[in-house]
Amino acid sequence: MNTYFKIGLKFIVLALILIALNFLYKFTLLKSDIQKYSPIINKVTDVVNENCEIVYLGESSNVAVGLDDLDKRTISDLIADYFPLIKTGAITKEASHANIFYELLKKIPENSAVKTVIVTLNMRSFNATWICSPLETPLQKSLVLLKDNPALFNRFKLAFKWYPIISDSESEKKTKKMWRKEILKFPYEFEYSNVIDWDKGQALRGVKNQDGTRNEELSVLACHYVKTYAFQIDTTSNPRIKDFDHIVQLAEKRNWHLIFNLLGENTEKADSLVGRELLFLMKQNRDLLVNRYNRKGVMVVDNLEAVSSEDYLDKKWTTEHYAERGRRIIAAKVADCLKVLYPEDYASLGSSTEKVAAFYNDCEGKTVWSQMQTLTLEKAFSGKRASKVGQGKEYSIGLEYPVKGLIDSLTNLTVDLRVFQNTLTHDAKLVFELVGEKSGHQWNGYRIADLTGTTNSWQLISKSISLPKEFYSAELFKVYVWNTSSDPIYVDDFRIAFDK
Amino acid sequence: MLFNSIEFVLFFPIVTLLFYFLPHNHRWKHLLLASCFFYMFFIPQYIFILLITISIDYVAAIYIEKTTGGKRKLYLIISIISTCLVLFFFKYFDFFNQNMFLLSQQLGFHYPEKVIKFILPIGLSFHTFQSLSYVIEVYREKQKAEKHFGIYSLYVMFYPQLVTGPIERPQNLLRQLREVKVFKYDDLVNGLRLILFGLFAKMVIADNVAAYVDQIYADPERFSSLNILEGLFFYSFQIYCDFLGYSSIAVGAARAMGYNLMDNFKNPYLSTSISEFWQRWHISLSTWFRDYVYFSMGGNRVKVQRWIFNILFLFVLSGLWHGANWTFIVWGFMHGFVYVIENLLARILKSRKAQNRILVLVSNTFRVIRTFIIVSFIWILFRAPDFDQAGLIIRSLFNNLTLPNALAIDNKVWIFLFFFIVLDIALYNNRFDRWCGKLSTSVRWSIYAVMIFSIIVFSSVENFPFIYFQF
Numbered sequence: 001m002n003t004y005f006k007i008g009l010k011f012i013v014l015a016l017i018l019i020a021l022n023f024l025y026k027f028t029l030l031k032s033d034i035q036k037y038s039p040i041i042n043k044v045t046d047v048v049n050e051n052c053e054i055v056y057l058g059e060s061s062n063v064a065v066g067l068d069d070l071d072k073r074t075i076s077d078l079i080a081d082y083f084p085l086i087k088t089g090a091i092t093k094e095a096s097h098a099n100i101f102y103e104l105l106k107k108i109p110e111n112s113a114v115k116t117v118i119v120t121l122n123m124r125s126f127n128a129t130w131i132c133s134p135l136e137t138p139l140q141k142s143l144v145l146l147k148d149n150p151a152l153f154n155r156f157k158l159a160f161k162w163y164p165i166i167s168d169s170e171s172e173k174k175t176k177k178m179w180r181k182e183i184l185k186f187p188y189e190f191e192y193s194n195v196i197d198w199d200k201g202q203a204l205r206g207v208k209n210q211d212g213t214r215n216e217e218l219s220v221l222a223c224h225y226v227k228t229y230a231f232q233i234d235t236t237s238n239p240r241i242k243d244f245d246h247i248v249q250l251a252e253k254r255n256w257h258l259i260f261n262l263l264g265e266n267t268e269k270a271d272s273l274v275g276r277e278l279l280f281l282m283k284q285n286r287d288l289l290v291n292r293y294n295r296k297g298v299m300v301v302d303n304l305e306a307v308s309s310e311d312y313l314d315k316k317w318t319t320e321h322y323a324e325r326g327r328r329i330i331a332a333k334v335a336d337c338l339k340v341l342y343p344e345d346y347a348s349l350g351s352s353t354e355k356v357a358a359f360y361n362d363c364e365g366k367t368v369w370s371q372m373q374t375l376t377l378e379k380a381f382s383g384k385r386a387s388k389v390g391q392g393k394e395y396s397i398g399l400e401y402p403v404k405g406l407i408d409s410l411t412n413l414t415v416d417l418r419v420f421q422n423t424l425t426h427d428a429k430l431v432f433e434l435v436g437e438k439s440g441h442q443w444n445g446y447r448i449a450d451l452t453g454t455t456n457s458w459q460l461i462s463k464s465i466s467l468p469k470e471f472y473s474a475e476l477f478k479v480y481v482w483n484t485s486s487d488p489i490y491v492d493d494f495r496i497a498f499d500k
Numbered sequence: 501m502l503f504n505s506i507e508f509v510l511f512f513p514i515v516t517l518l519f520y521f522l523p524h525n526h527r528w529k530h531l532l533l534a535s536c537f538f539y540m541f542f543i544p545q546y547i548f549i550l551l552i553t554i555s556i557d558y559v560a561a562i563y564i565e566k567t568t569g570g571k572r573k574l575y576l577i578i579s580i581i582s583t584c585l586v587l588f589f590f591k592y593f594d595f596f597n598q599n600m601f602l603l604s605q606q607l608g609f610h611y612p613e614k615v616i617k618f619i620l621p622i623g624l625s626f627h628t629f630q631s632l633s634y635v636i637e638v639y640r641e642k643q644k645a646e647k648h649f650g651i652y653s654l655y656v657m658f659y660p661q662l663v664t665g666p667i668e669r670p671q672n673l674l675r676q677l678r679e680v681k682v683f684k685y686d687d688l689v690n691g692l693r694l695i696l697f698g699l700f701a702k703m704v705i706a707d708n709v710a711a712y713v714d715q716i717y718a719d720p721e722r723f724s725s726l727n728i729l730e731g732l733f734f735y736s737f738q739i740y741c742d743f744l745g746y747s748s749i750a751v752g753a754a755r756a757m758g759y760n761l762m763d764n765f766k767n768p769y770l771s772t773s774i775s776e777f778w779q780r781w782h783i784s785l786s787t788w789f790r791d792y793v794y795f796s797m798g799g800n801r802v803k804v805q806r807w808i809f810n811i812l813f814l815f816v817l818s819g820l821w822h823g824a825n826w827t828f829i830v831w832g833f834m835h836g837f838v839y840v841i842e843n844l845l846a847r848i849l850k851s852r853k854a855q856n857r858i859l860v861l862v863s864n865t866f867r868v869i870r871t872f873i874i875v876s877f878i879w880i881l882f883r884a885p886d887f888d889q890a891g892l893i894i895r896s897l898f899n900n901l902t903l904p905n906a907l908a909i910d911n912k913v914w915i916f917l918f919f920f921i922v923l924d925i926a927l928y929n930n931r932f933d934r935w936c937g938k939l940s941t942s943v944r945w946s947i948y949a950v951m952i953f954s955i956i957v958f959s960s961v962e963n964f965p966f967i968y969f970q971f
Contacts, residue, residue: 014948020949155957158961160506160509
């Protein structure tokens with residue numbers, strides 16, 4: 001037999017074997033591999049399965065909370081407060097950026113309920129440090145199995161490490177190269193033309209204390225600010241621009257409303273530590289992004305200067321991690337933007353963004369309320385978990401919130417929740433409790449079995465009560481389900497809303 | 501460039517195809533360029549170190565051939581010293597400084613504590629030895645000096661064996677580099693078979709057990725005695741499959757272009773003694789030491805005391821070759837010690853060979869297991885970063901009898917290990933490519949399918965570099 005014919009024949013056999021192996025893999029091990037190596041997909045699946053209409057894509061800014069925060073909910077949870085009747089969901093992954101968001105958005109099926117997508121636009125993600133970050137390696141690795149290729153080919157890519165791998169030393173080398181290469185242009189004379197020189201100059205100059213001595217800690221921080229924000233986005237070469245452009249195209253294709261949430265940066269500190277030149281670059285980049293994407297029909301929420309310095313959690317580093325008030329400010333601005341799309345569904349929470357009037361917990365563990373240990377995978381109305389109460393666990397997941405954190409002039413409270421009960425013999429009660437020296441201890445319980453008589457299926461119960469006149473003199477209010485009997489019940493999707 | 505990377509998946513077919521398309525007189529240039537590219541994928545500037553070694557030995561060999569008498573020896577010594585100096589500078593300088601500093605503290609003389617750390621150029625020990633082998637062979641007049649600088653450079657840099665061997669001899673490789681290679685279907689197929697086998701050994705066996713070994717060596721006190729035993733067992737197969745994998749791919753990649761490299765392994769864990777183990781493990785290095793060091797010292801044609809010294813010296817040197825650390829030196833010494841004891845006992849207890857085949861089988865099985873246990877135990881010194889950690893492993897092995905199991909081993913790891921052991925036994929004194937060639941088409945293709953599927957689907961997604969890269 002001719003050698004070339006023999007080789008050709010073997011290639012054909014090999015191709016057939018690979019096709020067969022692809023099917024074998026797809027129908028046997030792919031699912032478990034995805035859970036193992038690309039668990040990020042679960043967040044997309046949750047959003048789709050829960051029929052969310054609004055989806056928020058975020059990075060660490062959407063998970064970081066302060067230890068002292070009374071309300072430890074995320075920006076996306078706080079946005080959801082403004083639209084109590086619209087199902088919202090979040091896809092959050094630390095260190096993510098536009099490319100990761102784009103890949104995840106592609107995984108949302110065309111026939112899903114998603115209508116609006118809010119994408120975090122983090123200015124820092126355009127800088128050299130982030131573009132060349134070694135964190136990119138695990139992020140890209142987590143996407144390999146999700147690409148639109150034959151399953152076996154994706155697994156091959158994973159096995160042979162066919163994704164961007166950036167080591168620490170490579171990252172440093174590439175970052176420095178970018179810093180050296182990029183020439184910074186100002187409309188006026190400035191002594192430094194690139195980050196390397198500016199960083200050196202800043203290090204030499206340092207930051208002085210009031211008595212004129214050098215403050216070492218602040219000097220280091222100032223240099224870090226230079227390295228983080230001293231860049232000018234080049235729309236022709238910056239990879240993030242390309243990724244955000246892809247998101248715009250995808251949104252157009254899917255008929256999604258698209259909102260870019262340009263996160264706040266600590267401009268006050270940038271100004272005080274480094275000076276107006278750095279602030280100039282930050283604002284120039286902001287203007288570029290806002291104008292570029294407004295022109296493309298995207299609603300861009302400009303939060304660059306929205307959060308004051310004291311509301312940043314990390315005082316000695318550059319992050320977009322906000323304390324409660326910072327998160328509320330960002331959420332309020334995004335909600336204002338969403339109001340244009342959902343005017344009917346917008347629930348005003350008062351003039352002050354610091355105070356609230358609505359709370360929601362889907363019992364998935366993302367929003368921290370009391371008695372989180374009652375969350376179980378045994379049953380769920382939405383998502384995967386519900387709170388199980390009874391059989392020794394007397395208190396369900398519940399809200400405990402300071403009254404001073406609520407907006408003024410409230411008169412009514414409505415609690416909506418889903419309940420699953422096997423029998424009607426339990427003594428579970430929906431409890432509203434007020435605690436405070438001036439108000440005294442007030443406790444009101446409403447029997448669940450009286451609110452719904454249906455067993456063995458999820459039921460929506462709704463209870464409205466008028467607030468007592470001592471309400472505003474109380475310190476804390478609590479809402480939860482209490483069950484001392486041995487017959488457990490399950491509760492899910494708590495919604496607590498006050499109104500005037 | 502790593503053999504188990506996507507870069508190599510693209511590099512190998514391109515280089516091999518181009519090799520056959522080019523006329524013979526251009527092939528050396530093509531292979532040399534490809535080898536430079538392959539090497540520069542790690543740290544590009546280190547190619548200059550390689551160039552220094554190549555240049556020294558190229559010139560030295562020509563002068564050795566030209567001259568006679570004392571001058572000839574002088575050129576050899578200059579060549580050996582200067583080549584070894586490069587190795588010493590990058591590999592042993594820091595180790596030397598540290599020990600001199602410690603010694604100065606003990607003996608009370610002044611020695612500055614210098615902290616100069618160089619990144620060891622990948623494969624330096626391998627190509628240094630290959631280069632030395634050439635000048636020694638020229639000196640011994642068993643090899644003519646190569647006048648063509650390009651061909652000689654290719655002999656040292658030939659990409660399949662550049663980084664971790666096999667350490668070739670000029671009589672084998674240099675000769676082949678001048679031969680006109682004609683495309684042969686069998687060469688290509690056998691080469692691909694070896695590559696497939698190598699990838700399976702590295703990616704499916706070595707990398708999957710590596711994760712457990714790392715866990716155990718990181719914190720041995722947390723694990724039960726049984727877990728430590730599992731760790732020792734796993735490491736024995738990790739290092740074997742890791743190095744066997746690399747060597748098989750190397751031999752396979754060369755074979756695909758018609759070049760035959762020497763085999764580095766012959767079922768070492770089926771050895772019935774330590775001396776047999778060293779005839780089967782890292783053969784290219786063992787024979788290098790045997791031919792150029794052991795024989796030069798008189799080999800075994802000396803008095804017993806001198807022979808013991810020769811053996812211990814050889815093994816200590818072999819340990820030092822592996823790494824600039826006392827653990828490697830003691831690892832080598834331990835092997836030498838067992839080797840000597842085994843041989844002395846054999847001389848004293850000249851046992852009669854059993855005639856009964858079953859008795860022979862039982863006896864050999866027992867001896868194979870005994871040798872495997874000894875080798876696995878001594879591997880502790882090879883794997884542990886220092887004596888403290890090695891001691892901790894040994895103490896945990898004996899003291900943690902009552903600790904609960906703390907190692908959740910995936911069942912698939914045991915299945916693959918079992919499969920590999922069966923395959924290793926089936927390949928006894930044979931090689932995968934030749935063994936495969938004798939199977940029926942359906943069985944052969946079924947094995948290919950299982951191996952391809954395992955490599956793609958069951959290989960570890962973590963990055964475990966080839967262990968011998970550090971040497």
